[in-house]
Amino acid sequence: MKILIIYETYSGGTKTAVEFMAEELIKMNHAVDIIHAIDAKPDSFSKHDLYIFATPSWLERDREGQPHINFIKFMEKFEKESFENKNIALMGLGDATYAHFCGGIDVLMKFLEERGGKILASPLKLDSYFMKPEECRKIMKEWISKFTLKN
Numbered sequence: 001m002k003i004l005i006i007y008e009t010y011s012g013g014t015k016t017a018v019e020f021m022a023e024e025l026i027k028m029n030h031a032v033d034i035i036h037a038i039d040a041k042p043d044s045f046s047k048h049d050l051y052i053f054a055t056p057s058w059l060e061r062d063r064e065g066q067p068h069i070n071f072i073k074f075m076e077k078f079e080k081e082s083f084e085n086k087n088i089a090l091m092g093l094g095d096a097t098y099a100h101f102c103g104g105i106d107v108l109m110k111f112l113e114e115r116g117g118k119i120l121a122s123p124l125k126l127d128s129y130f131m132k133p134e135e136c137r138k139i140m141k142e143w144i145s146k147f148t149l150k151n
């Protein structure tokens with residue numbers, strides 16, 4: 001499979017998680033590209049079999065549980081775009097002590113679903129990645145194996 005990961009990060013956790021995931025996917029013989037959401041263009045979504053979106057959740061524009069600011073800009077830029085027939089999975093980092101745990105993923109998922117995106121798996125919401133990276137990595141490995149077939 002050709003897989004594109006679209007991500008953003010503030011404190012580096014999502015970057016580390018995405019890099020780990022990419023390594024695992026490559027071990028499974030998938031081809032993986034990684035871009036920042038801020039660099040995504042409509043034609044970024046034409047060449048891959050699967051698109052994995054990854055965002056931390058944050059306080060943005062006075063609202064808790066939002067995706068990274070660059071994903072908010074992404075949603076503004078892609079408001080009129082279609083994701084019909086695009087295979088999509090979403091993951092992200094958060095902290096369960098916040099009222100909207102990983103709320104940013106839900107916001108982004110709704111946006112992509114409303115534009116026809118085909119969500120392949122339940123979104124992966126990782127709690128306190130920096131406190132328990134090994135546990136999170138194990139969960140990530142299980143998650144990706146659910147919707148990616150070995151090449």
Ligand SMILES: Cc1cc2nc3c(=O)[nH]c(=O)nc-3n(C[C@H](O)[C@H](O)[C@H](O)COP(=O)(O)O)c2cc1C
Binds near residue numbers: 013056094101129130
């Ligand atoms: C100002 C601020 C707001 C946050 N808001 C939320 C939130 O609403 N929901 C949540 O689950 N986590 C929230 N978090 C936790 C972050 O999502 C978490 O620390 C995550 O690991 C950061 O990922 P990053 O290292 O990729 O930036 C917040 C953290 C900060 C500092």
